[in-house]
Amino acid sequence: xxxxxxxxxxxxxxxxxxxxxxxxxxxxxxxxxxxxxxxxxxxxxxxxxxxxxxxxxxxxxxxxxxxxxxxxxxxxxxxxxxxxxxxxxxxxxxxxxxxxxxxxxxxxxxxxxxxxxxxxxxxxxxxxxxxxxxxxxxxxxxxxxxxxxxxxxxxxxxxxxxxxxxxxxxxxxxxxxxxxxxxxxxxxxxxxxxxxxxxxxxxxxxxxxxxxxxxxxxxxxxxxxxxxxxxxxxxxxxxxxxxxxxxxxxxxxxxxxxxxxxxxxxxxxxxxxxxxxxxxxxxxxxxxxxxxxxxxxxxxxxxxxxxxxxxxxxxxxxxxxxxxxxxxxxxxxxxxxxxxxxxxxxxxxxxxxxxxxxxxxxxxxxxxxxxxxxxxxxxxxxxxxxxxxxxxxxxxxxxxxxxxxxxxxxx
Numbered sequence: 001x002x003x004x005x006x007x008x009x010x011x012x013x014x015x016x017x018x019x020x021x022x023x024x025x026x027x028x029x030x031x032x033x034x035x036x037x038x039x040x041x042x043x044x045x046x047x048x049x050x051x052x053x054x055x056x057x058x059x060x061x062x063x064x065x066x067x068x069x070x071x072x073x074x075x076x077x078x079x080x081x082x083x084x085x086x087x088x089x090x091x092x093x094x095x096x097x098x099x100x101x102x103x104x105x106x107x108x109x110x111x112x113x114x115x116x117x118x119x120x121x122x123x124x125x126x127x128x129x130x131x132x133x134x135x136x137x138x139x140x141x142x143x144x145x146x147x148x149x150x151x152x153x154x155x156x157x158x159x160x161x162x163x164x165x166x167x168x169x170x171x172x173x174x175x176x177x178x179x180x181x182x183x184x185x186x187x188x189x190x191x192x193x194x195x196x197x198x199x200x201x202x203x204x205x206x207x208x209x210x211x212x213x214x215x216x217x218x219x220x221x222x223x224x225x226x227x228x229x230x231x232x233x234x235x236x237x238x239x240x241x242x243x244x245x246x247x248x249x250x251x252x253x254x255x256x257x258x259x260x261x262x263x264x265x266x267x268x269x270x271x272x273x274x275x276x277x278x279x280x281x282x283x284x285x286x287x288x289x290x291x292x293x294x295x296x297x298x299x300x301x302x303x304x305x306x307x308x309x310x311x312x313x314x315x316x317x318x319x320x321x322x323x324x325x326x327x328x329x330x331x332x333x334x335x336x337x338x339x340x341x342x343x344x345x346x347x348x349x350x351x352x353x354x355x356x357x358x359x360x361x362x363x364x365x366x367x368x369x370x371x372x373x374x375x376x377x378x379x380x381x382x383x384x385x386x387x388x389x390x391x392x393x394x395x396x397x398x399x400x401x402x403x404x405x406x407x408x409x410x411x
Contacts, residue, residue, distance in 0.1 A: 010159040016130050024122040031114040032107070039106035046100050134162035141169055150177045205243050212236040260301035260383050262408045267296040270305075271328060274337070277310060278326055282317040285324035293328060298335050299407045304380045311373040312339045312400045319343035319398060330406065334386060337402040345392040354390055377402070384408065
């Protein structure tokens, strides 16, 4: 039995289609002949009850619209070699006339009926034989890959064209697994190198800063060595900058590994915290929300949301002239916080790279600002199932829109 199944699996799809087509035609032809033969037997049984009147050719079959009584009382039977037998039927036996006419047209009805049925049956056989299993295997594989799940195997082992397609799909899956593992190893290696670099850099920087402080203290008050003292202070400033840079590398490492802690955040409390933070960072800031927003509860990471909001608001406070407006609203399954200032707005260069790590726009200041604020916001909003959008408001000034999932529990 297994050898028969294996043999059937090896038959190519075109050959299987031809076999099913031939089987459909032969089966329909056989069933049609059997049906017509049975119909003729029933016709003979009906006519056998009546006296045979004439034998001839060229007779017009009975129709209900016939005008003469004689015509209505006749029924025609086609015999062998083109003979036409005409039998008399009394007008009272209309049931026999209807049965006879039905059987007389059975050759046409049977052909249409059996060819339709056989076509449907053999199409179903062909589908179950050659298409159903590989189609199901490929569909499941596509769904798993779309869900970022490569821990499966395309199990169809057919030897036909679809079987080879499934094997090619399995080869592709293995290549994806290998590439993902390679990418994962590269990311982990980069994380280890960054952590090691940041760690190893702190010790020599600390030593250098200590020696610079000693030298600076020795030169204090010696006006003749003022140029040297200024150089040492510049060196101390650069050492401090490198120390801060090493610290940011460590923070980014922790940020990439961060997993949100989901909890209920009543919207009323969140609005109060938004307003309080705005007053602390920019007293002229205003917070707006729709009247019905206070009765909602958002399920998100409160600390992450607070960090996003503080970074965006701090960035707006550095560029605002007189006003900052904060608005809160619910858009479908998203909670949306918009921060707009009345400053000069984002340049095209800012819009393209402001959310990137270590991006510093024009006029970034003395070098203590490393350009991580909006990058941190962008990473955290993605962790919270949303996005960070930067643009310029129509009335002028920069506008930053924070979108997060209203309920992270199901994500």
